[in-house]
Amino acid sequence: VLGIYDFGFSFKTNFNQLSFLILGMTMTAESLKEVAIFMPHLKEVYLDDVFNDSLINEIFDKAKYVGQVAVGQSDNKNSLLTAWTEISNKIKRCPMADLKLQYLSVPGCAIDDEIMEKLAPALVNIREVHLGRNPITIEGWYTLRKALMASIDSSPLNMSILNLSTSNCDQNNRKYVQPSSMKELAYVILMMEHVVLSGQQDITKDGWEMFNEIVKEEIQKGSSQIRLKSLELKSCKIDRATGELLNQTFNKLHHDVMPKLEFGERSFDEPDVRITSIFSMCCPNSKCCPNSV
Numbered sequence: 001v002l003g004i005y006d007f008g009f010s011f012k013t014n015f016n017q018l019s020f021l022i023l024g025m026t027m028t029a030e031s032l033k034e035v036a037i038f039m040p041h042l043k044e045v046y047l048d049d050v051f052n053d054s055l056i057n058e059i060f061d062k063a064k065y066v067g068q069v070a071v072g073q074s075d076n077k078n079s080l081l082t083a084w085t086e087i088s089n090k091i092k093r094c095p096m097a098d099l100k101l102q103y104l105s106v107p108g109c110a111i112d113d114e115i116m117e118k119l120a121p122a123l124v125n126i127r128e129v130h131l132g133r134n135p136i137t138i139e140g141w142y143t144l145r146k147a148l149m150a151s152i153d154s155s156p157l158n159m160s161i162l163n164l165s166t167s168n169c170d171q172n173n174r175k176y177v178q179p180s181s182m183k184e185l186a187y188v189i190l191m192m193e194h195v196v197l198s199g200q201q202d203i204t205k206d207g208w209e210m211f212n213e214i215v216k217e218e219i220q221k222g223s224s225q226i227r228l229k230s231l232e233l234k235s236c237k238i239d240r241a242t243g244e245l246l247n248q249t250f251n252k253l254h255h256d257v258m259p260k261l262e263f264g265e266r267s268f269d270e271p272d273v274r275i276t277s278i279f280s281m282c283c284p285n286s287k288c289c290p291n292s293v
Contacts, residue, residue: 027051029079036087040094040101049108049133051080084115091122096155099125107132107166113140120147128161132199141184148191152225160193160227167199176200179207186214190226198234198264208242215249229257234264243268 027050039045091101104126111119111134120143123129151157164177177185177200189195189211197203203211218226238246243263250259 029076029083032080032083033086036083036090039087040091040099043100044103044105045101046105047109048105048130051108051110080110081115081118084111085118088119088122091125096125101125102127103130104128105130105163107134107163109134111136111140113137113143116140116143120144121150124148124151124157124159127158128163129159130163130165132164132166136181137178138181138184141181141188145184145187145191148188149225152191157191157227161195162188162192163196164200165196165198165232176202177207178202179204179210182207182210182214186211187218187225189231190215190218190223190228193227193229194232195228195230196232197236198232199236201235201237203236205239205242208238208246212242212245212249215246216252219249219253226253226255228259230260230262232262232264233267234262236263236267238263238268240268 027047032050035045035047091099104123107130111131113136116136117140123144124147148157148159151159166176177197179202182203233243243261247261250261253259
């Protein structure tokens with residue numbers, strides 16, 4: 001077991017599969033820079049929620065001295081941006097033959113569009129990336145799309161799995177994919193082999209219809225950048241008509257492997273029949289419980 005105790009974290013190695021794990025722990029921008037040193041040589045890195053919104057707000061609150069609020073916030077944000085830039089540079093500069101990193105999990109790390117601008121060129125070199133619960137907007141997804149296209153033009157694309165799943169318990173809408181983001185995220189999804197959007201309930205009908213139109217356009221022009229094999233949409237609250245529309249559109253794709261849309265339980269925007277049934281048995285009076293059946 002090797003540890004960097006000055007920064008409050010450690011990692012384990014068995015020399016066959018190096019991994020680094022921090023889940024929900026506090027990390028500073030300086031310690032993130034230290035992680036950057038050895039990150040390219042690890043097979044899996046988990047940094048879940050190390051820079052979540054509550055931590056960022058706490059950092060900002062400590063900087064709120066009279067007349068220095070804006071400066072304190074700017075300095076902390078710049079420190080984080082510098083740290084993520086350091087990670088990106090280490091990964092980009094590592095020869096592909098020596099790059100061991102295949103899985104990077106950074107959900108809930110307060111990665112926004114500005115950080116994505118620095119991080120995207122490195123992410124395309126990693127096979128699987130978990131970016132859920134981050135406040136990324138249409139600009140951030142456009143940045144990732146550009147990086148993916150540049151990677152395709154120069155060499156075979158390494159990034160093939162994108163996880164954007166989020167918990168239904170998360171009430172912060174900034175962490176959900178918004179309908180407008182689909183204008184760029186749709187192209188990113190199509191360039192992946194496997195995408196997980198489970199729990200993303202704010203995309204709404206408008207966002208899914210936009211996604212569907214982009215898919216149709218890419219199919220019609222015979223785009224060579226469609227690699228999608230599966231799209232997981234569990235608990236996304238898609239109405240059934242839109243779900244059927246997506247199925248019909250992907251059925252027109254003439255590929256050896258037809259993309260599989262995995263809706264699963266609670267994917268569709270409709271009442272849970274089991275809960276309604278239980279509620280009606282407990283309270284059969286239709287006058288006090290109008291939703292009983």
